[in-house]
Amino acid sequence: MTRPGGARPGPFDVVVLLLAVFLVYLGSTSVERVARAATADGEPGTFTASRVECVSHLGHESCTCYGTHRPDDGGAERGDVYLHGADRAACVVGAGTASFDVGSATRVYGPEGSREWLFTAAMVLAGTGLGVWATRPWWPRRGKAA
Incomplete structure (x- = not known):
């Protein structure tokens, strides 16, 4: 069965999506602490x-x-x-x-203070980017004839 976007997500896409969720979770759990550390x-x-x-x-x-x-x-x-x-x-x-x-x-x-917030921000951004990339099979395709 094909998805509305026309492509099926493969196992690699699912693994990358799980990694992305994990990275965003790890980064977001320390946002308050690194923000406080940045300003002492x-x-x-x-x-x-x-x-x-x-x-x-x-x-x-x-x-x-x-x-x-x-x-x-x-x-x-x-x-x-x-x-x-x-x-x-x-x-x-x-x-x-x-x-x-x-x-x-x-x-x-x-x-x-500390610059740990840079690593945390990079982790959340990387996870978000990987998540967007991994969900591309579900995106609707434009310009395809039905």
């Missing part, structure tokens, strides 16, 4: 580094700065979180730095 809109506090882990690859060094976040209002301290975007120079063990907790389970952000 969260609970202000102080991040105190306890350890730094660095990996060197292809002439580049990538470091993760782990420690605790203590809210300025005296709330509960969060341990074993990392300061997003901190490099070796910015992460001094034992030193405190301004940070914001935007509700992420494993990380806090510096006062400069």
Whole structure:
């Protein structure tokens, strides 16, 4: 049986459509958090580094700065979180730095915010584009004689 558009969706179209839905779902679930992280809109506090882990690859060094976040209002301290975007120079063990907790389970952000929203936006746009492309067999065909 043919669809109104004249073409039948194949298994590849269905798999791409499912992937598209998954990408849009993943991106959309973190929109609020990345928007808050972009502007450092969260609970202000102080991040105190306890350890730094660095990996060197292809002439580049990538470091993760782990420690605790203590809210300025005296709330509960969060341990074993990392300061997003901190490099070796910015992460001094034992030193405190301004940070914001935007509700992420494993990380806090510096006062400069984050550019994670770029990846999230790209993921949602890619999923939307794939979804549009995968549904093309269902589109009505123009200019075909009946």
